[in-house]
Amino acid sequence: MELDPVLLARLQFAFTITFHIIFPTFTIGLSAYIATLGAIWLRTGAERHQRLMHFWTKIFAVSFAMGVVSGIVLSYQFGTNWSRFSLVVGNVIGPLIGYEVLTAFFLEASFLGIPLFGFNRVPPWLYVTAAAVVAVGTATSAFWILSANSWMQTPAGHEMRDGIAYPVDWIAIVFNPSFIYRLAHMVNAAYLTTGFVVLAVGARYALAGRHPEEARTMLRMAIGLVVVLAPLQVFIGDQHGLNTLKHQPTKIAAMEAHWDGSKPGDFHILAWPDAKAEKNLFEISIPHGSSLILTHDWNGLFPGLKSVPPDERPPLVSVFFAFRIMLAIGTFMVAAAFCGAFLWWRGTLFETRWYLRVMAQTWWMGFVAVVAGWVVTESGRQPWIATGILRTADAISPVSAASVLTTLILFVVVYGIVFTMGIYYMNRLIEKGPQGRAIEQSKDFAVSPISAASDAGREALGNS
Amino acid sequence: MEWYLPVIWAALIGTAVALYVILDGFDLGIGILFPTTKSEGERDQMMRSIAPFWDGNETWLILGGAGLWVAFPRAYAVIMPALYLPVIVMLLALVFRGVAFEFRVVSHSKTSWNFAFAAGSTTAAFCQGVILAGLVQGIHVENGAYVGGSFDWATPFALMCGLGVISGYALLGATWLVMKTEGPVAVRAREQAKTLLLFVLAFMAAVSLWTPYAFPAIATRWFSLPNFLFLWPVPLLTALLAFADWRALDKGGEFVPFITSIGLFMLGFVGLVISWFPYLVPPSLTIWQTAAVPASQIFMLMGTLVFLPLALCYTALVYWLFRGKVKPGESYH
Numbered sequence A: 001m002e003l004d005p006v007l008l009a010r011l012q013f014a015f016t017i018t019f020h021i022i023f024p025t026f027t028i029g030l031s032a033y034i035a036t037l038g039a040i041w042l043r044t045g046a047e048r049h050q051r052l053m054h055f056w057t058k059i060f061a062v063s064f065a066m067g068v069v070s071g072i073v074l075s076y077q078f079g080t081n082w083s084r085f086s087l088v089v090g091n092v093i094g095p096l097i098g099y100e101v102l103t104a105f106f107l108e109a110s111f112l113g114i115p116l117f118g119f120n121r122v123p124p125w126l127y128v129t130a131a132a133v134v135a136v137g138t139a140t141s142a143f144w145i146l147s148a149n150s151w152m153q154t155p156a157g158h159e160m161r162d163g164i165a166y167p168v169d170w171i172a173i174v175f176n177p178s179f180i181y182r183l184a185h186m187v188n189a190a191y192l193t194t195g196f197v198v199l200a201v202g203a204r205y206a207l208a209g210r211h212p213e214e215a216r217t218m219l220r221m222a223i224g225l226v227v228v229l230a231p232l233q234v235f236i237g238d239q240h241g242l243n244t245l246k247h248q249p250t251k252i253a254a255m256e257a258h259w260d261g262s263k264p265g266d267f268h269i270l271a272w273p274d275a276k277a278e279k280n281l282f283e284i285s286i287p288h289g290s291s292l293i294l295t296h297d298w299n300g301l302f303p304g305l306k307s308v309p310p311d312e313r314p315p316l317v318s319v320f321f322a323f324r325i326m327l328a329i330g331t332f333m334v335a336a337a338f339c340g341a342f343l344w345w346r347g348t349l350f351e352t353r354w355y356l357r358v359m360a361q362t363w364w365m366g367f368v369a370v371v372a373g374w375v376v377t378e379s380g381r382q383p384w385i386a387t388g389i390l391r392t393a394d395a396i397s398p399v400s401a402a403s404v405l406t407t408l409i410l411f412v413v414v415y416g417i418v419f420t421m422g423i424y425y426m427n428r429l430i431e432k433g434p435q436g437r438a439i440e441q442s443k444d445f446a447v448s449p450i451s452a453a454s455d456a457g458r459e460a461l462g463n464s
Numbered sequence B: 001m002e003w004y005l006p007v008i009w010a011a012l013i014g015t016a017v018a019l020y021v022i023l024d025g026f027d028l029g030i031g032i033l034f035p036t037t038k039s040e041g042e043r044d045q046m047m048r049s050i051a052p053f054w055d056g057n058e059t060w061l062i063l064g065g066a067g068l069w070v071a072f073p074r075a076y077a078v079i080m081p082a083l084y085l086p087v088i089v090m091l092l093a094l095v096f097r098g099v100a101f102e103f104r105v106v107s108h109s110k111t112s113w114n115f116a117f118a119a120g121s122t123t124a125a126f127c128q129g130v131i132l133a134g135l136v137q138g139i140h141v142e143n144g145a146y147v148g149g150s151f152d153w154a155t156p157f158a159l160m161c162g163l164g165v166i167s168g169y170a171l172l173g174a175t176w177l178v179m180k181t182e183g184p185v186a187v188r189a190r191e192q193a194k195t196l197l198l199f200v201l202a203f204m205a206a207v208s209l210w211t212p213y214a215f216p217a218i219a220t221r222w223f224s225l226p227n228f229l230f231l232w233p234v235p236l237l238t239a240l241l242a243f244a245d246w247r248a249l250d251k252g253g254e255f256v257p258f259i260t261s262i263g264l265f266m267l268g269f270v271g272l273v274i275s276w277f278p279y280l281v282p283p284s285l286t287i288w289q290t291a292a293v294p295a296s297q298i299f300m301l302m303g304t305l306v307f308l309p310l311a312l313c314y315t316a317l318v319y320w321l322f323r324g325k326v327k328p329g330e331s332y333h
Ligand code: HDD
Pocket: A017, A020, A021, A023, A024, A025, A027, A028, A063, A064, A065, A066, A067, A068, A069, A070, A071, A072, A073, A074, A075, A104, A105, A108, A109, A137, A138, A139, A141, A142, A145, A146, A186, B055, B058, B059, B062
């Protein structure tokens, strides 16, 4: 069998970026949570806020390290695997990524040392400010990278000369038509995902009767957050979808498994779209559901898959099912958030064991929804790598399939080890929980740093 | 504008790469020296001397890569495929070494993450030497695309450069330890630095003789008149710095060895620039042939002029906050 370098390069990119996005999702949210805890601690001086801040900072450190190293890999893969892509759109996308490095990465990477190692070196206000700076840095990095990605989905502000994209209007490039929706949806996703992780950890402690004070604080903060963000996410997602219909109608047709644009669309709760037969082999549907959502009209029409030739259609099964997974999780999150808010209002949140027991198991949901969402976005863009400008098949580097396969295997092995160990260590830190008394800050800030990681190490080993 | 923008960008990327080599050089060097002690406490101390800095240091690598893409997309699109395997192996090595910082302290058994840290650092340094050699040797380009095979970079010269970079980074790491630590670690590092200095000088001499011999263009650049009249101070300065480095190591200097070792690296770098400028992808593509359009270079330059000084300020702030020596056994009770 001939190895297909395009397929291998796509697999490799999908694998490495899916691995990467898991950690930014968590670090964007967690850095904001840590900064919030710090701000509350500065105001109240309450011990539990300080303990929680230190506790989450240790987990953050592990996640951040994995985010950084997997991100460095990605920035080089544009050249190693997609050199034609780098060439054709480099004039436009390159600067966006360059700005990300300059405005975001230096900020987070430099200031991170202070929250991790600086507790006894700097005054409290500077400590908390540094944590806030890291949070701003991670969100800024989302701004630029999503701008770059959105431009690939909905290019604007450029002109083509001899097959190469030239920038014409930078504002139009950065704020391209899908950017604001994608930025809002992704950043909200990061906060929401982290909210559910904090909720799950709080529920786990509450059930076990451990760290009761911290557990309550976490549960209250998390529910207060997700009860706002979960419905907001559904709303932003809906607006995002309407915008996509305007700019990438074929993607929407694939998400809805909608074949015939001359008829109103049903919403398929489940279906099996068959690309060869050009129909769904099996459907459970709400009649006219998609038309209602997308056109706000019972009989509204929107383009179907058959309106483009087969070689312009994205892969159907992955787009369709990934979209269903995201929707299911989004719906669940709204229900869980309202349920928790109701229990809190009734004053029985901390005693309702069935609710806590369910919530303790939901920490992974946001991550799955994020990855599913990206599969929809990225697979739905196929066969284009940059819509209307360059096809994925033409974007590849002149590298042999054997090299790509070798490195793909290496990535799977290395990331497999790192991922397993990282999750294991984070889980162990959570198992240990927030430890000890609040740390007295020494008056003399010039003493040597307390290593956050070494504290974590001692605690994990149980010999603190 | 079409003429000087690429020159400015070449200078900026050169600066980013130089900063990367210095900053990540010493912390990769710590990893290379990791196996030279058996004491877990000393390893803790070595790692702690770089823990707050390594992440910021590696950011310069991203800037170098992104900068190359932004300013010289045609060079990026040739170099990366040509050096595909060494680049990816370097990145994977950096993955292992980066997570080792956090994983090692949380782990029950330190052995495997000690190994990951040392092997990752050494492999990354070796690959960087190979990448450097790959560029110096030249890349086979036709119609603006790479047309060579997967292993064109694998030559004896690349092997030598890989080993040279390992010993160079180890020298930076050892002199960093002399400056930043106390106790047995610092004492041993001083002895190691002397040996490493001799290795580094040997490698520098070998490269300086090998390249003009193997690449006539380089020989012409250095040895034709009037170039030679301007260039002879480069080797002289190198010798002087090496001498100062040695003396400071001998006399108990703490700061001078580190600075002079950096100086040696920079001179090596200057030497390479002299050898190949203005070629970015020797022997065929110059900085002007590979440059992005002025609109992109200007847009990025505006941001760089604002944010690069800021980034340097943060870096300085962090180094200042974590100034002072790391003592043995600190915070490991
Ligand atoms: C929505 C957010 C988001 C998305 C879609 C991506 N990243 Fe990312 N990335 C981040 C958000 C982020 C972050 C939150 O800023 C990280 C996570 C952990 C970290 O250190 O910073 C990060 C780290 C990170 C780093 C290391 C930065 C450092 O040293 O601090 C690099 C080089 C990249 N990323 C590059 C990429 C590339 C080339 C991507 C796409 C192809 C990409 N990231 C997708």
